[in-house]
Amino acid sequence: MEINPRYLSLAQIPTGAKCVVVKVHGHGNFRNRIIEMGFVRGVRVEVIKNAPLQDPIEYSLMGIHLTLRRSEAGLVEVVQETADFQDPQVETFAEEEIRSEADRRSKNIDIALVGNPNCGKTSLFNRATGLQERVGNYSGVTVEAKTGIFHHRGYTIHLIDLPGTYSLTEYTPEERYVREYIVNEHPDLVLNVVDALGLERNLYLTTQLLDMNIRVVMALNMYDELEKSEASLDYDSLGKLMGIPIVPTVASRGVGIDALLDRIIEVYEDRSETVRHIHINYGQEVEEAISEIKKRVYQYPEVTDAYTPRYVALKLLEGDSLMQEHFQSEPGRDALMALCAEKRERVEREYREEVRTCIANSKYGFIRGALQETFVPSPKEQRKSTTSIDRFLTHRWFGIPILIFFLWLMFQTTFTLGSYPMEWIDAGVGHLSEWLLKVMAPGPLTDLLVNGIVAGVGGVLVFLPNILILFFFISLMEDTGYMARAAFIMDRLMHKIGLHGKSFIPLLMGFGCNVPAVMATRTLENRRDRLMTMLIVPFMSCSARLPVYLLLVAAFFPHHQGLVLISIYAAGIFFAILTGVLLNKTIFRKVSDPFVMELPPYRMPTLRNALLHMWNKAVQYLKKMGTVILAASVLIWALGYFPLDRKPGQEEASYIVQIGQAIEPVIEPLGFDWQMGVSLVSGIAAKEVVVSTMEVLYAEQELAQQPAFTPWVAYGFMLFILLYFPCMAVVAAIKKEAGWKWALWSIFYTTALAWVVAYLVRLLSYCFG
Numbered sequence: 001m002e003i004n005p006r007y008l009s010l011a012q013i014p015t016g017a018k019c020v021v022v023k024v025h026g027h028g029n030f031r032n033r034i035i036e037m038g039f040v041r042g043v044r045v046e047v048i049k050n051a052p053l054q055d056p057i058e059y060s061l062m063g064i065h066l067t068l069r070r071s072e073a074g075l076v077e078v079v080q081e082t083a084d085f086q087d088p089q090v091e092t093f094a095e096e097e098i099r100s101e102a103d104r105r106s107k108n109i110d111i112a113l114v115g116n117p118n119c120g121k122t123s124l125f126n127r128a129t130g131l132q133e134r135v136g137n138y139s140g141v142t143v144e145a146k147t148g149i150f151h152h153r154g155y156t157i158h159l160i161d162l163p164g165t166y167s168l169t170e171y172t173p174e175e176r177y178v179r180e181y182i183v184n185e186h187p188d189l190v191l192n193v194v195d196a197l198g199l200e201r202n203l204y205l206t207t208q209l210l211d212m213n214i215r216v217v218m219a220l221n222m223y224d225e226l227e228k229s230e231a232s233l234d235y236d237s238l239g240k241l242m243g244i245p246i247v248p249t250v251a252s253r254g255v256g257i258d259a260l261l262d263r264i265i266e267v268y269e270d271r272s273e274t275v276r277h278i279h280i281n282y283g284q285e286v287e288e289a290i291s292e293i294k295k296r297v298y299q300y301p302e303v304t305d306a307y308t309p310r311y312v313a314l315k316l317l318e319g320d321s322l323m324q325e326h327f328q329s330e331p332g333r334d335a336l337m338a339l340c341a342e343k344r345e346r347v348e349r350e351y352r353e354e355v356r357t358c359i360a361n362s363k364y365g366f367i368r369g370a371l372q373e374t375f376v377p378s379p380k381e382q383r384k385s386t387t388s389i390d391r392f393l394t395h396r397w398f399g400i401p402i403l404i405f406f407l408w409l410m411f412q413t414t415f416t417l418g419s420y421p422m423e424w425i426d427a428g429v430g431h432l433s434e435w436l437l438k439v440m441a442p443g444p445l446t447d448l449l450v451n452g453i454v455a456g457v458g459g460v461l462v463f464l465p466n467i468l469i470l471f472f473f474i475s476l477m478e479d480t481g482y483m484a485r486a487a488f489i490m491d492r493l494m495h496k497i498g499l500h501g502k503s504f505i506p507l508l509m510g511f512g513c514n515v516p517a518v519m520a521t522r523t524l525e526n527r528r529d530r531l532m533t534m535l536i537v538p539f540m541s542c543s544a545r546l547p548v549y550l551l552l553v554a555a556f557f558p559h560h561q562g563l564v565l566i567s568i569y570a571a572g573i574f575f576a577i578l579t580g581v582l583l584n585k586t587i588f589r590k591v592s593d594p595f596v597m598e599l600p601p602y603r604m605p606t607l608r609n610a611l612l613h614m615w616n617k618a619v620q621y622l623k624k625m626g627t628v629i630l631a632a633s634v635l636i637w638a639l640g641y642f643p644l645d646r647k648p649g650q651e652e653a654s655y656i657v658q659i660g661q662a663i664e665p666v667i668e669p670l671g672f673d674w675q676m677g678v679s680l681v682s683g684i685a686a687k688e689v690v691v692s693t694m695e696v697l698y699a700e701q702e703l704a705q706q707p708a709f710t711p712w713v714a715y716g717f718m719l720f721i722l723l724y725f726p727c728m729a730v731v732a733a734i735k736k737e738a739g740w741k742w743a744l745w746s747i748f749y750t751t752a753l754a755w756v757v758a759y760l761v762r763l764l765s766y767c768f769g
């Protein structure tokens, strides 16, 4: 990397000389790292060994010896102390002067003006500097960078008017110029001038600045025109979402310039509360590719000194030639490029689009999402853009009913269509058992096969059609882009329980099966949201719990089946919300920063993609359920089958019955008998197992004739089933995603809650029953 000529850098100080740090240049991660090492303003550094062409360089600061790469030292600006052997080219200072000189220099701020053509950069430049640069109403007037110097609140500001560009890729000379200027000259911050009348297009450039992780302040220019058009923009919120302070300006009349400069100084001094580095989410495939490439990029520290690893990875994935040039003579270059090409092809196969297009689409999705939340177009514009589906689908009032309609349609279709293959599988499993019983000699092995493995795995297989159909719909919603809208609509509501709209997707999937739902929390940005979502997913009543309800509802509420069923699902949602609120007030008190809910472009879904995604999710489900359920079925079977020395008619002596009797005192206050206890224990493996266990234990009699059972007890039992112990597969999934601690937390919390709720139902039954 080239050494910057615009300031004296630590890399230029010869062995034995002393200097004082003025500031650290470069991108955010780099600055933080170097500052943490102790290279802060005013610190005196002595050069222990700086041999030309030799890396690293050795320094002593505050009595500690440390080394910096040449590329790192080149980004630390210093002033040099007078020494006997000084270089006549370098300005040096006496010991008593040097600190005040460093202080003075640290009050120099270099600012680069970046923006689309005609957004008002030159007007702003002229207003701020007092110069009269020629202002034109057409692009291409600013051919090269013009610098102006002026003062503001004791700071000396160097402003550079760069050529206007729409993007920071590599296609036009202007783009290359601006991009190289930012990277090689590292201004202290970029002033992004944005035309308020063309937000979507102007913000595209801003998203590219976000990728670079540099300090940015935005001038929301042409603000007079925006107000005249009767549109409105909540620029404070937009700034918070993007992590960039935004100041409205009218550059042509000099309005807002002082406020803008104040804000710039705040950011320069790292005092701004708005500033934060955000990542734009480029979608699962691209993000996976980025993180794979990023791992390799870390092996090239000289490159990551100049750019953040994420940016390098993003650009390499795009096949950006400017970025590739940095690797020209690096070892392992070919392997890295091959990896990038492979990832690029993979993404392009998946999305059937060029990677660059994909990334651009995600950027526009980010912008659209940010604007949907903060921008209200002028009434005239609104009328023109009634064609925009988003105005309708994410409408403040229509949005939720439309969403509810789609969800209703989805669940309705899932369960109606699913019931046919469900019956076939059920019948098939029945035939298989019968056939096995016929061809095999009776004995423990046959019993294990029929009552353990076939019954257990069959019980899971039965739900496969429902889950496949549900996943098909979810894939369809994801592929069309509607899922992002659903998340957007739910965002406001989800905030009330301290979550983001994006958590809605895993929660929705939870109605199919909690296992893939827990896995889907991976797409959430931060750990807090992931954990919270994971912990409330089990309250979404999965399809495995449905047969238990169906059995009990048919037996005890024959006249209000639908109503009772809905009340159970609603109770699940209620306890999810309650838990969310509780977690939010206790363990997860710190609310994470707001982030943009991307609105990616709508696409025509392809059947191939939807089927492919459906299949991927189904495989996840089958793997988890298959292994865990198989093991659990065998275990439950064994507990019911052994010990073998039981005499006929003494069924109670099996281990599972002993367990049921052991826990009877605990569930007795709930009005449950030991058979229900056994069913609950077996339901830990998978909740549908409760049905088969009850069928075995109550084989002789109708449920409704059981002495323990009343409608109240049945209702309490259903709530218990809904709430208690997420099945083993879900616990395994939580353990994998969040560790044992949270898996255990989930087990205890849900079971305790189930007990309390069932007990309350019991109390109510005394009052009303």
Ligand code: GDP
Binding pocket: 115, 116, 117, 118, 119, 120, 121, 122, 123, 124, 134, 135, 136, 137, 138, 139, 142, 164, 221, 222, 223, 224, 225, 249, 250, 251, 252, 253
């Ligand atoms: P540049 O291409 O980004 O350097 O933009 P210029 O500074 O050359 O401005 C383009 C045109 O927009 C000129 O006619 C300016 O007078 C006008 N202009 C600049 N800022 C504003 C503003 O805030 N409001 C209005 N109404 N016009 C502006």
Ligand code: MG
Binding pocket: 118, 121, 122, 123, 136, 141, 142
């Ligand atoms: Mg200009």
